[in-house]
Amino acid sequence: xxxxxxxxxxxxxxxxxxxxxxxxxxxxxxxxxxxxxxxxxxxxxxxxxxxxxxxxxxxxxxxxxxxxxxxxxxxxxxxxxxxxxxxxxxxxxxxxxxxxxxxxxxxxxxxxxxxxxxxxxxxxxxxxxxxxxxxxxxxxxxxxxxxxxxxxxxxxxxxxxxxxxxxxxxxxxxxxxxxxxxxxxxxxxxxxxxxxxxxxxxxxxxxxxxxxxxxxxxxxxxxxxxxxxxxxxxxxxxxxxxxxxxxxxxxxxxxxxxxxxxxxxxxxxxxxxxxxxxxxxxxxxxxxxxxxxxxxxxxxxxxxxxxxxxxxxxxxxxxxxxxxxxxxxxxxx
Amino acid sequence: xxxxxxxxxxxxxxxxxxxxxxxxxxxxxxxxxxxxxxxxxxxxxxxxxxxxxxxxxxxxxxxxxxxxxxxxxxxxxxxxxxxxxxxxxxxxxxxxxxxxxxxxxxxxxxxxxxxxxxxxxxxxxxxxxxxxxxxxxxxxxxxxxxxxxxxxxxxxxxxxxxxxxxxxxxxxxxxxxxxxxxxxxxxxxxxxxxxxxxxxxxxxxxxxxxxxxxxxxxxxxxxxxxxxxxxxxxxxxxxxxxxxxxxxxxxxxxxxxxxxxxxxxxxxxxxxxxxxxxxxxxxxxxxxxxxxxxxxxxxxxxxxxxxxxxxxxxxxxxxxxxxxxxxxxxxxx
Numbered sequence: 001x002x003x004x005x006x007x008x009x010x011x012x013x014x015x016x017x018x019x020x021x022x023x024x025x026x027x028x029x030x031x032x033x034x035x036x037x038x039x040x041x042x043x044x045x046x047x048x049x050x051x052x053x054x055x056x057x058x059x060x061x062x063x064x065x066x067x068x069x070x071x072x073x074x075x076x077x078x079x080x081x082x083x084x085x086x087x088x089x090x091x092x093x094x095x096x097x098x099x100x101x102x103x104x105x106x107x108x109x110x111x112x113x114x115x116x117x118x119x120x121x122x123x124x125x126x127x128x129x130x131x132x133x134x135x136x137x138x139x140x141x142x143x144x145x146x147x148x149x150x151x152x153x154x155x156x157x158x159x160x161x162x163x164x165x166x167x168x169x170x171x172x173x174x175x176x177x178x179x180x181x182x183x184x185x186x187x188x189x190x191x192x193x194x195x196x197x198x199x200x201x202x203x204x205x206x207x208x209x210x211x212x213x214x215x216x217x218x219x220x221x222x223x224x225x226x227x228x229x230x231x232x233x234x235x236x237x238x239x240x241x242x243x244x245x246x247x248x249x250x251x252x253x254x255x256x257x258x259x260x261x262x263x264x265x266x267x268x269x270x271x272x273x274x275x276x277x278x279x280x281x282x283x284x285x286x287x288x289x290x291x292x293x294x295x296x297x298x299x300x301x302x303x304x305x306x307x308x309x310x311x312x313x314x315x316x317x318x319x320x321x322x323x324x325x326x327x328x329x330x331x332x333x
Numbered sequence: 334x335x336x337x338x339x340x341x342x343x344x345x346x347x348x349x350x351x352x353x354x355x356x357x358x359x360x361x362x363x364x365x366x367x368x369x370x371x372x373x374x375x376x377x378x379x380x381x382x383x384x385x386x387x388x389x390x391x392x393x394x395x396x397x398x399x400x401x402x403x404x405x406x407x408x409x410x411x412x413x414x415x416x417x418x419x420x421x422x423x424x425x426x427x428x429x430x431x432x433x434x435x436x437x438x439x440x441x442x443x444x445x446x447x448x449x450x451x452x453x454x455x456x457x458x459x460x461x462x463x464x465x466x467x468x469x470x471x472x473x474x475x476x477x478x479x480x481x482x483x484x485x486x487x488x489x490x491x492x493x494x495x496x497x498x499x500x501x502x503x504x505x506x507x508x509x510x511x512x513x514x515x516x517x518x519x520x521x522x523x524x525x526x527x528x529x530x531x532x533x534x535x536x537x538x539x540x541x542x543x544x545x546x547x548x549x550x551x552x553x554x555x556x557x558x559x560x561x562x563x564x565x566x567x568x569x570x571x572x573x574x575x576x577x578x579x580x581x582x583x584x585x586x587x588x589x590x591x592x593x594x595x596x597x598x599x600x601x602x603x604x605x606x607x608x609x610x611x612x613x614x615x616x617x618x619x620x621x622x623x624x625x626x627x628x629x630x631x632x633x634x635x636x637x638x639x640x641x642x643x644x645x646x647x648x649x650x651x652x653x654x655x656x657x658x659x660x661x662x663x664x665x666x
C-alpha cells in the first residue's frame with residue numbers, strides 16, 4: 001500500500017495485521033456497535049458527525065475489545081492462572097467479563113475513589129475486587145502482590161500490544177459503516193484507544209486525520225506532543241474519570257507520529273456535550289465518552305482554518321458508565 | 334393468507350396494505366431504528382428481549398412515523414393550508430417536523446402542563462405553539478379555533494387511519510430485524526401505536542401475541558377491555574405523560590380484537606425500568622418509553638403461566654423525550 005502515512009511493520013506495538021487478527025478473535029464476543037447521527041448536532045457543529053457508540057459495547061465501554069483480545073490470546077496454561085489488572089473502572093469490568101467468558105479468574109485492583117457504578121460492573125461480571133489507594137503507585141503495588149500470590153497474568157489497561165490491537169477493531173467497523181469519514185476524534189488518556197484506532201485507520205486510509213480529545217485538567221498528552229516526550233502530571237483535575245492516565249511507551253510513539261493534534265477542553269464543555277448526547281442523541285455517555293463531541297464543538301476546533309475541510313467526522317463515544325447522581329450534579333453546576 | 338387472526342380488509346382503519354404504502358411513503362424521512370439487547374436484562378426477565386428503540390427516531394419518538402404519513406398523504410391544496418393538532422408533546426414535535434419537511438405550516442395546541450423539553454422540540458422544528466388549558470376539552474376548542482381561522486388540516490394524535498398506518502411500519506421493520514419474535518409489548522394510550530403495530534404484526538404472523546402496557550393511574554384501556562366498550566376516566570395520575578389519553582373509535586376495535594391483555598404497572602415500576610434502560614442499555618427513555626420493560630418485569634406478567642412460552646419479546650421503546658430534572662427527581666423518589 002502506498003500513502004503519506006504508510007506504516008512500517010513492527011514499528012509500533014500493533015499493526016493492521018494484528019488488529020485484523022484481533023477482530024477475528026473477538027468477533028464472536030463483542031457487539032458491532034451502531035453509528036448514530038443527528039441533523040441537530042450536524043447543524044450545531046457545521047459538519048457531518050458520526051457517533052460510534054461504544055457506550056453500547058458489552059461492559060458499557062470500548063475496553064471490552066482489548067480485554068477480550070488479551071484474554072483470548074493467552075495459551076491454556078497461562079489462562080488457567082487467571083488475569084489481574086488495576087483500573088479506575090471500565091477496563092476492570094471489561095477484563096472481568098472477558099475472563100468470565102473464558103471461565104478463568106479475574107483479580108481487579110480498584111482505587112477507593114472509583115465511581116460506584118464501575119465497581120458494581122466489575123462485581124456483576126464476577127471479578128474479584130481488591131481495593132487500593134487512589135495513587136498509581138498503590139495500584140501497581142497491590143496488583144504486583146496479587147501476581148506474586150496467584151501467578152495471574154497482568155493485563156495492563158493500555159500499554160500492551162494486545163490491547164491496542166483490540167481497540168483498533170473500532171476503526172475496522174467504523175470505516176466500513178461510514179466509508180466517507182475523513183476525520184476521527186478520539187478521547188485520549190493512556191493512549192490505548194487512540195493508538196489502536198489510528199494504526200488501523202491510517203492503514204486503511206492514509207489521508208484520514210486523527211485528533212485526540214483531552215480534558216484541560218489532565219492535559220499530559222497535549223504537553224507530551226509539545227515537548228516531544230512523555231510528560232506526566234503530579235495531579236489531575238477533571239470530571240472525566242476515565243481520562244486521568246498517562247501515555248505509556250507503547251502508546252506514545254503512535255500518538256507522537258499519527259495524531260495530528262490534541263484538542264483540550266474544559267470540564268464545562270464536556271458537561272455541555274454530555275447534555276447534548278442525553279437530550280438529542282438519547283444516549284447515555286460518561287464524561288470521557290462525551291469529550292469527542294466537546295472537542296468538535298470547541299472554539300479551538302471550530303475556528304482553526306486548517307481543519308475546515310474536516311467534513312465527515314467520526315466521534316468515538318468511548319463509554320456510558322456514569323452514575324446518575326454524578327451526571328445530575330454535574331449538569332446542574 | 335390463512336391463520337387464526339386473519340384480518341378482513343376494511344374491518345379496521347388500517348391494514349397491511351395501507352401500512353406498506355405508508356412505509357414506502359415515509360421511508361425517505363424516517364430512521365430505521367436499531368434493535369438493542371442486553372444479556373443482563375435477558376437474565377433479569379428470563380426471556381430474550383429485543384428493544385425497538387424509537388427514542389432514536391427523528392423527533393425522539395415513534396410519533397414521527399404517523400405524522401409523516403399524514404402530512405405526505407395530503408394533496409397539494411390541502412397541504413398548502415398547513416396542519417393543526419393538539420398534543421401533550423411527542424405528536425406535536427413530530428407533526429411540526431413532518432410539516433417542516435414538506436414546507437407547510439404546523440399549528441400546535443399544547444397544554445400548559447406539558448414537559449418543557451417537548452415544547453422546545455416543537456419550537457426547534459418550527460411549529461407554531463398555541464397554548465391551551467390542560468383539559469382535553471380546552472385543547473379541542475383551541476384546535477378548532479385555529480382550524481376556523483386558517484383552514485389547516487386537523488391531524489389527530491392517534492384516532493386516524495393515516496396515523497395507525499404510519500405507526501404500523503414499526504412492525505414491518507422489527508419483524509424483519511428479529512424474525513423470531515413471538516410476542517410484542519407496546520405502550521398504550523390513545524391506541525394509535527399498538528393498533529398499527531398489531532394490524533401489521535398479526536398480518537405477518539397471525540400467531541404473534543400482542544400485549545399492551547399501561548400505567549395503573551391511567552388504566553382506561555384495561556378497564557375498556559374488561560367492560561367491552563371504551564371507558565374514559567375523569568382524572569389520570571401517572572408519571573408517564575405520554576400515556577394519559579383514551580382510546581378512540583378507530584383504535585378501540587383493534588385493541589378489543591387483537592390485544593391479548595393490557596398489563597398495568599405502578600409508576601414505581603416504570604421508574605425502575607427507566608433506570609435499567611439508563612444504566613444497562615445506556616439509552617435515554619421517557620416514562621412512557623420504559624413501560625414495556627416494566628410490564629415484562631412485573632409480577633403480573635412473570636407469574637402468569639399462560640405466558641410462559643412468550644420467549645422472544647419485542648419491546649417498543651416509544652420515546653426518549655424526558656426532562657433531565659424530571660428523570661432525576663423521579664429516580665430519587
